[in-house]
Amino acid sequence: MYYIYCNDLERKGFKVVAIPEDDEGLDTELLKAKLTTLGDESAAIRFFYVVTVNNPTCTILSNNRKAELVDIVTRLSSEVGRKIPLFFDNAYHDLVHDSTVEPLASALCYDDLGIVYEIGTLSKILAPGLRIGYLIGSKGPFLNSIIQRTSDIGFSAPLINQEIASYLLDNGIEAQIEKVNNGYQQKAKQVKTWIAELLGDNIQECRGGSAGFYFYLTLANTATGATSDFFKFLTRTTGQEAVDGPLDSQHPKVIYIPGEHCVHPNGDMVEVGKRQLRISYGFEELPQIHTALKLMKSAIGYSQENL
CATH class of the missing domain: 3.90.1150.10 (Aspartate Aminotransferase, domain 1)
Incomplete structure (x- = not known):
């Protein structure tokens, strides 16, 4: 687990339930067992957070596991009568440098309910100092609230950072990713x-x-x-x-x-x-x-x- 994020969540009052991984990423069998153990308490789950290339282990979440996770959370959402967000953190997604690994599919491909959100950043492939991140997901109340929150705390990243990022994405990002990998x-x-x-x-x-x-x-x-x-x-x-x-x-x-x-x-x-x-x-x-x-x-x- 990424301890800095977990510590932040717990300071905000969340109870973090961590699920171990295996060679394909988060172990979905252990997740299902944990949900069974929680019983009625599973109705209190606010969201699921999964890293597609894990920190600290750098284990890669397989496409099969992504599909399984979407299915598990879709079923749970149906059982509790509300949409439970499922976040995939793609911070290291572009840094898969093993040619034998299957191309990573977007988890949005498996999402029919509109519960999947993908989080990305330019910090790992360009420069941490740009502080440029993004969220991709279905339109709806949650995404609207994130947009409003961003506006409330400062509208956006500094415009100069956005301009730098935009230029780099339009001019040579493929070569940069290839060189880095x-x-x-x-x-x-x-x-x-x-x-x-x-x-x-x-x-x-x-x-x-x-x-x-x-x-x-x-x-x-x-x-x-x-x-x-x-x-x-x-x-x-x-x-x-x-x-x-x-x-x-x-x-x-x-x-x-x-x-x-x-x-x-x-x-x-x-x-x-x-x-x-x-x-x-x-x-x-x-x-x-x-x-x-x-x-x-x-x-x-x-x-x-x-x-």
């Missing part, structure tokens, strides 16, 4: 090879590498949380100068997102999340990533020595 594909293949070579049997599961720019690792026997030896080694906070280096010249650090932040604290993945982490290959160049993976190997060794 070629770069990510090359990096993903190399990083995955290094993960296997350097971390080997210490990795229980490795997700990612076909889209986006993250790998999500589950370590076999090593905790990754902020209080773990693994984390302290990589952030140079063990308190041992031999490991951390002198205060005025610390040894190189490796920054990652611990899995404990990527699973819901009341969900089904709390325990496994303690051994998980997200790493990015989006910004750093390959030599630095190679060095980081070697340091992670050393951190695993350090953790096992301290068991």
